[in-house]
Amino acid sequence: MAQLLDDDPRIIEFDVRTDEMLVNMGPQHPSTHGVLRLVLRTDGEVVSEVEPHIGYLHRCAEKIGENLTHRQWIPYTDRMDYLAAMNMNLGWALTVEKLMKYQVSEKARHLRVLIAEMNRIASHLVGMGAYGLDLGTFSPFLYAFREREKILDLFEEACGARLTYSYITVGGLTADLPPGWLQRCEAFLDQFEPIIKEYHALLTTNAIFVKRTAGIGLLSPAMAIEYGCSGPVLRGSGVDQDMRRDGEAIYTAMYDGYAFEVAVMKDGHYPRDHEYPAVPADAVLGDCWHRFFVRMLEVMQSMDLVRQAIDRYSACKGPLGEPLKLTEKMPAGDAYLETECPKGQMGFYLVSDGTAIPWRVRARSSSFSNLAVTHELCRGCLIADVPAIVGSLDIVMGEIDR
């Protein structure tokens, strides 16, 4: 009998037992998008629990904000989402302007739209390229950075910086565009438009990419809303919300007259979906693939908006207007404003006691809320899916830790 049991291969299989193991991923792991540390509780290849540890990039931005005037804090907003610094500048500038009930000139308004949407393209290109890297393909990253480089060149020409711009500021912008900039921007758009097809061939419709992302990391609309997720993460779950259309009057007024459709799936269709590759059969609304695809659609949408902004900006007569003085006093009170940044809804809360220096500033980060769902998405997935899920959230640690 004992002999019989020893020979039965099934019984040997029961002898092989795996213990739960804690695996540390990060804070220096290449696919954690900065200094994020994930502690995975694994049972063999299956992840039973993920715990994100954040704070490695905490630079006390909110405390510093209590010691500077409103305009002096602009460079600190650059360093939050450093991949979309223009959008961060814009969020803070609009919050201060909301409290001061200040309105910028028409020309400044269109220039802000132009610059913010250009930065959205650049940010989504990094998101796309880095996502490819997370999944083990190197080429899309190089293709994406080749084009992003040209956007950075344009920004450098406009404001002198390539990453931390401080270009949009309270009361307008620090300078007008140099001569010939609009033509160079249009030339870039004309050259960039056909290249998007390459991206779709490299990633969107790539069989391996689809296998790695379709049906992985499902985020239900209810959970996304409860966790306060926003941006492509929320829209990837099919929730129709974009602050550029649904936000507060001071922000939506900026996009007044601009034509754009929110990139979200409605009745099984994305806007203008005949122009893009079809949704793969395995993809489920709310999975990693859809979050990625929404970003790709927003690249096209932003290109449209940039073209509209160029027309409007060039039609504007009159001066751009000067930004507010560094020491301009704010009225006592508080104001909160959320703007649609590439990563999601970035909120700034400002409490003023009537001086130029805020009593309290607060940055509500979109990536912070987006990352908070990680443990729900990763429960029960494979270790190899963890980078795919975290990458699809497109987080930036500078914004989470502030």
Next chain:
Amino acid sequence: MTSRGPGFLEQLDEAVPGAVVGRNLDALDPWVEVAPERIADVCGWLAASSPVRFDSLQCITAVDWFEPDPKKAAKVSWQPHTELVYHLWSTTARASLVVKTKLPRWKADVPGQLPEIPTVCGVWRGANWHEREVYDLSGVWFTGHPDLRRILCPEDWEGYPLRKDYEMPLDYHGIRGR
């Protein structure tokens, strides 16, 4: 604003009697002030039963109303306190609401004893990290929170940096503070 309507506060008063202690519906961001011990009930009603479902919590902020300089402190019009500000958002009505509440800076005015307020993690799961951040940086204890520990600062950090009387430590594991 129109979606919240004039009857909104009366309904809130009826559902959670005595919770609302202040209001300003003409402010830049209309707000209601509630008693701190009722915050979870109020938020629960706002998220699940009110005519406009505030299904998303965007942000929790703690504002420390304290002036460390005695000369300036003599001139201010407020008493020292900690104010918690909850920014809510409704994805269906696309409307926002601000809920404020006032806490003492220290529980029973004993320095070092953190003020307490019920958690809203049971209302929105996303509140978990926001409350941890407020605890970490401003020193507010959320009773009933499943896992209240520091989130941005190291676990052995002392003090609450966003309080106005916070002083930078002179030494942290051999790293000089200033």
